[in-house]
Amino acid sequence: RNLDSETTALLLRKQWALYSVTPLYKFSSAHLKAYAKLLSAYIAAEKQKGLAVEVGVELDIKVAISSLPDLKGSDQDEAAILVQLSLRSQASQKKSEQKLVWSGWFCSVCGDDLSKNVSADFTCLPVFLANGAESYTSIVGSWFQEIFDCCFHRLAISPLSLSWMAAMWTGCKVEENASAMELVFSVPNLPQSLDISYAIHPEDAKALWNTVQKTPGEITQEEVDVFMDCLYSHFHRHFKIHLSATKLVKVSAAVASAHCDGIIKFLQSQYIIEVLMLLTELAISQIQ
């Protein structure tokens, strides 16, 4: 599937905080406009909680909810839902003056494991990605939780999953001059935090991966372990530090970068769907 340039522009090169979301109850993509209206009222109410809400006042936050029909893996997946909050500038009332302050989207790429277990009343969009102030994420998330009886939880990425990402993304073909692959390790149990950054030339990493991977298009845990072990032993030879005793906290590659706290940045439009597939899998395993 190819994403149109408008969608990719929205998603690329932004830091997205990851959340897992349990299936939405009685959500209907036919009512997105009405949802946007309700959500904007909710945001207004939430901002001046405890005091009377000014009814009918021009709200300074505009909410737009739309669907991203191309953003899915299979036909069983629901279309992704995009929520955007924009601030109307006080000075001019022109519509063009709106400034996007927060965006978030729900998506599912090959999330059959989840959707096959639930009835038609539920909409499965297990991954939620948010960019913008946490306070907006909180309000929007609370509203969805309240209206569609679902639960949001931060989706942390384990070191094991990060090493998978490192291996997978190394093998991806990227046309332009790719930036270096970088792995960040954190040394545990120190009074002050110490991070070790390990940068590898993408060609070298790819050459190594090619010797490890047995069948193209297929990755096993064993191969990922071998790949990481090779990187570790190389590092040990030069610096006498066992990286296997530290914690992998961040992986940056040409395709995307991911942090163990649950933050992701997409860098290549043609791999967005693939990265999302892995994230969907992680989210589902957190939900079930």
Next chain:
Amino acid sequence: MLRKKNSKTPKEPFQHHQKSQSDLSVWLKVGRIDPEKSVQDHQSLNDQENNSKQENSLEPALNYFATGKIQDRVSLKRSSALQRHLATVESVALQRGLPPEAFNVLLSTALSGKLADTVNTRLLKSLIPNSVVPETSVVSAVSWLCVSKCSSNIQVLFLRWLITVFDLIDHKEDLRALYGFFFFFLQEEKMCPYVCHVLYLLTRKENGESIQLYEGMRPHLQALLSLYKLLRPELVSITLPAKTKIYFKNAEGPWKAAIRTIRQRKLENSPVPQPLFLGTARPRSRKRKWNAQLMIPASSTNRSHLEGVMGKNTDLYSTDEYFPVELLQTFPQLLQNIHHLEFPSRMGSVLTNPLLLHYMNCTKDESVYLRLYYWLGQTLQEECTWCVVENGQNEEEFRDFLEILCRAQCFLHEGLVPCEEFLYRSLPLWDGLCCRSQILRLVSWIPLNSSFEMKSYLYDPLAQLFFTSSLYFKCSVLESLKRLLQNWLNWQMVHLDSATDSQTHSLNTTFSGLVNTVAELIHFVGMISTVALRLESNHTFLLYFILEFYETVCDIYLKYNMPLLIMPPAGVFYPVLLGMDPVNLNQFCYIMYRYRANLVAAKENEHSEKEIQQFRFSSETYKEYNQYITAMVGCLWTSNAFQKDTHPQGLQMDDELLNKTGVKEFKTSFNIVYHPAMIGYAVQFLQQVIVDASGKKWNWYLEYLYAKGLEGLKVFIESSISRVSQASHSKAGNTKM
């Protein structure tokens, strides 16, 4: 409307005063206690002093306004008392806000028109709540508004105040009942914009009937009409401008900023955020993650509201057909409205509502359970204090949550799936201390499931903790496993009854699976009991809990109709039999008697062809029982335990070996007289009863023991020992199966 206006007799305001007096006296008491309470609130000494000073000074001020000592229309300049008290109210209001109890007095004073408008204005402006505004005070204020004692300026000011604090009023039902009164005020030119705003806040669908057409579309009326049109489109025929502009004037007045400041100050002062609002919405602490929903979500928001606002289909907007869950209070109400009930918007809220749990129990809608399970699973996973590292400080909160779950499961007589999964995931990491009682109660509600691998998920982690923890932990684990066994047995009985008609075929396979699962649990408890007795040197307390478990086990066939009979292992049997404690021995005699009753019943059923389920206990079971009974009779009656005991782990010993011990009367050291658990009774008996040489002594002794409450011993002796003649005590044997 007019009639109403007239019916307001002069007496009524007077009653208000009386009422407010009694309200005040309640408040005064609270006020006195408060300073003590604030000690516990970890407030600084300074704060405390300030508080009590202010409290003390607000008291007489309120008293002054409440008792009506003020002369009518007294000038502020002339009355120093009025000046002083008014200033007090103002300063307290601005600094800390007024307590809920103060509103009735002050509103009544301000709206009664007794004082000059300048005073009334100042009073109204100082009405800054520190928590909530009681609905009763607002209702009585509206009644003052209706008697038109005060000037229109004061009326308007009151309405503006009402709009500002609307969200802080604790309930709104009675206020909504006054809808018609407010509607009447629409005719007053000056009040109209604000009344519109109040009505806008109060309007619900059923209020649509009062719509009349108004000429001259002023923006505030437009706003109200647009709301009516939204709710009851069939009643409003005029077209309203599509684009909505500012409908209501800014009604914030002088209060909004003050309320904000007081809230802010309150948050800063108290280490724990205080609840600001009553009602269902609990305040959300800023410190907590927004998505951590440990608190049970408040119920409410009707889903049909949503559909109504979406304007998808007005027919769907049918609140009057649905019975709101908030109003559900009694069981008869539940029965009456069972077809009009709608689950709350957040399923998690059913956990604290027994009536909704009832309702959930009888609904067949799968999605109801799914919604609850998703929420519960996520919450347990995220909030577990020993699985998630940063959650350490929330142990108490988590314990309360687990407590609610325990109660809900107990109420449903059924375990919830997410709790089971949570246990399997978290038990290996559990320290055995945190939320112990709740966790062990959750364990006892794990559902009976034949195909599940209980060993690695439940028994192994539990055994590890069991062996390494204190005696009391061991006892509570045994207690919880006893309940688990009982819950399983009860569950299978109920399900067997309901399933026998429909699916006898599939039942046979699964039933044997269930029996195996139950057997596995009993064997597990036998194993850990044996080890625990060794570790704790046969502690009496521990034995007591082990026997409690076997009291359920011995009666499984007769009481629960499950063909299962498992004897306790020798590691449990001998410590009880040879123990020092008569209570446990007595209890054990009773258990052996019940084993016998179950075996006898099984044997009888074997012979009668009527029994549908053809099964036999294996001859091994009978053999084991007989070995035990021989040892018991040898120990308690015939004094030949060392000769007759045939159990491989039993007491049988050569005379030669026994002679080596140097104990003289080893032969008689185990019988009903000399048994270490019984010898106390024997000594007491001899001290109390005149020694009679005849053989009746033996019977007397037995009677004496029975009279001491050893009922278990009694039923055991009467059932398992056949005495050749009542007169002769020496000739007695045991009855084997």
